[in-house]
Amino acid sequence: MTRFGQAVFERAVHELSDLPPPAQPEIAFAGRSNAGKSSAINAIAHRRKLAFTSKTPGRTQQIVMFRLPGGQYVVDLPGYGYAKVPDELRRHWEGTLGRYLGMRESLRGLVLIMDSRHPMTELDQRMLDWFAPTGKPVHVLLTKADKLGRAEAARTLAAVRRALAKWGKQCTAQLFSSTSKTGVAEAEDLLAGWLGIEREPAPAKKGPSGDARAGTRRPRTKGDKREAKMP
Ligand SMILES: Nc1nc2c(ncn2[C@@H]2O[C@H](COP(=O)(O)OP(=O)(O)OP(=O)(O)O)[C@@H](O)[C@H]2O)c(=O)[nH]1
Ligand SMILES: [Mg+2]
Helix, strand or coil: CCCCCCCEEEEEECCHHHCCCCCCCEEEEEEECCCCHHHHHHHHHCCCCCCCCCCCCCCCCCEEEEECCCCCEEEECCCECCCCCCHHHHHHHHHHHHHHHHHCCCEEEEEEEEECCCCCCHHHHHHHHHHHHHCCCEEEEEECHHHCCHHHHHHHHHHHHHHHHHHCCCEEEEECCCCCCCCHHHHHHHHHHHHCCCCCCCCCCECCCCCECCCCCCCCCCCCHHHHCCC
16 A cells, blocks of 8 residues: 555544644645646545546635645645635635635645646745744645646746745655556655654565565465455
8 A cells, every 4th residue: 555545534624723733743735726636646645536626626625635644634725716706705714724825833834735737826935934933844736737738847947946046945846647646656765754654564575486585475265355355
């Protein structure tokens, strides 16, 4: 099982007072509506339907919390910048998001999701303005990189890195695609580090005969669920 693969839905909240106590480290995914936050969480968990995704912007409207076996949380935040949200709800979320990002003591870092075709919008920059003063790390995932050619993707990454320098060295960026899985392993490594999750043990090394070394694998038995599982 991968490091984020055993995440389970814990709760979805509308008010900060309904969050679980900040006893365990957590990371949050924020970004414009439809940028690919929920899809990125699914990609990192190697699951298809852990977080709900949608073609229609504004799908995630609550703070959705997923819990890992070690008690850490992965948080899917409502997207911003979606024009059709009623003013009152927008004001609620701006206030709530600002307070969550500024005051949640268990928050170890922010994963800022930007569509690689439209990065660093005004609202993205406002998020950085809010969060950078905490001194906590921000990692930008430039999603939908599958929609860009190689050269364009490289240019976009370089430009975003240059722009991020304004908010400090703790702001980093990478290319990412939930569709082609570009950058998934890189993001997993970094975010597992933020949460203090150990690396998975390396697979058993093969001996000279090609067999796994003694004691590293148990023999297959009839009815073994792992072996019986369809790909
Ligand atoms: N081609 C491509 N499409 C993507 C990628 N990531 C997400 N999408 C698509 O973009 C749309 C929005 O994805 P979501 O993950 O629901 O976006 P979100 O940021 O969670 O959106 P809200 O919850 O509405 O704020 C869906 O149609 C996804 O299939 C990607 O890496 N490549
Ligand atoms: Mg979403």
